[in-house]
Amino acid sequence: MKALITLTSSESKRLIAKGIKGMSSIQNAMEKHTVIVAGGTTNAFVAEELLGIQLEDKTSYTMGIVTGGELGVSKSSKKIPPYVIANGQSQEISWKDCLPKLQRGDVFIKGGNAVDHTGLAAVMVSDSMGGTIGAAQGTLCARGIELVVPIGLEKMIPDVRAAVEFMTKSSVDEAIGNKVGLIPMVGATVVTELSALEILYDLEARCIASGGVDGSEGSVTIAIEGLDEEVQRAIQDIKSLKGEPQVKVH
Template sequence: MKALITLTSSESKRLIAKGVKAMPDVINAQENHTIIVAGGTTNAFVAEELMGIKINDKSGYTMGIVTKGELGISQSTQKTTPFVIQKGQVQEIFWKDYLPKLKKGDVFIKGGNAVDHTGLAAVMVSDSMGGTIGAAQGILYARGVKLIVPIGLEKMIPDVKAAVEFMTESTLDESIGHKVGLIPMLGASVVTELTALEILYDLEARCIAAGGVDGSEGSVIIAIEGLDEEVSRAMQDIRALKGEPAVTVQ
């Protein structure tokens, strides 16, 4: 059976979050280890799915944000600190303070700003020390901690490696909004809408088009194919998440 679905940006974020929750590494970490859900609007959806909570202002679950046509810093009045979840329970500890305790079996979830067809993702940073990923990446690599990057196909660019190399050739002189750099996240498990559909329903999924207007900017159109019962189940679930509110700054 083959079907076609269209997802707005926020609907994609919800689907991706559900896919992340269903990953074997995440299920294992929820039961036996620790998960850090770093900042990011998509990660706000992930936090909701993992903990069964509601984050009303998801723009407050991030620092850097693209809004009003420029690169900026979230001005949300409802800031939410990234969660540290140990064996399914939220810990009263700042995520950076937990970094030295990370070990194999733990999971670090970090959003991104760019992904390409090879599955390489990157994140923009304005902090001189590399922001969240600058603080965490060395520890993750050294200790074999799983890095998961939930990221929508609306953020697909032609070539992440080429983009990173271009950005590091020289410094920026001007910018509309904040000046940023670009850090690649090698070895990360990238979860897009396609990955989520494969995880949740064992379907083959292909993005065939993207874009929209009048609130559907950033939408993706995806064709799915698989067993009749799985495609039907996917369609039922997708219809249920249609109408997911857009992420707005409050």
């Protein structure tokens, strides 16, 4: 059976978060190890799914934000620091203090701003020291700790490597909004809507179109195919998350 589904940006974020929760490495880390959920609006959805909580202001869980047609910084007055989850429970510890203690089996979750057809993802940073990924990536690579990147297909660009190489040739002189750099997240486990669907259901998924109007800007249309019961189960679950509120700047 083949079916079509269309997801708004927020619906995609919710689906991706559910896919993250369904990953075997995440389930193992939630049970026996440590999961760090770095800042980001998609990661706010991930934190909700992993901890069974609700974050009314998703922009409180991010520093950088693209809104109003500009590169900016969240102005939320209720900033929430990244969650550190050990053995399934949120801990009162800074992720930076936890970073040196990470071991194989732990997982670091970091959102991104760009992904290409090869599965390479990158994140924009305005901090001169590389922000969160600049502080974490060396440790993660050196210790073989899984970096999971939840990222919607609305952020698909032609070539991440080419974009990174172009950005690193020289510094940015002017910008509409904040000046940023672009850091690739090589070796990361990238989770899009497609991989989330394949994690949650026994089916194949392909993105066949993107875009829309009147609140559906950034939407993606996906074809799914598999056994009738799996496709029907996926459709029913997708229907249950339809109407996910857009992430608003408070």
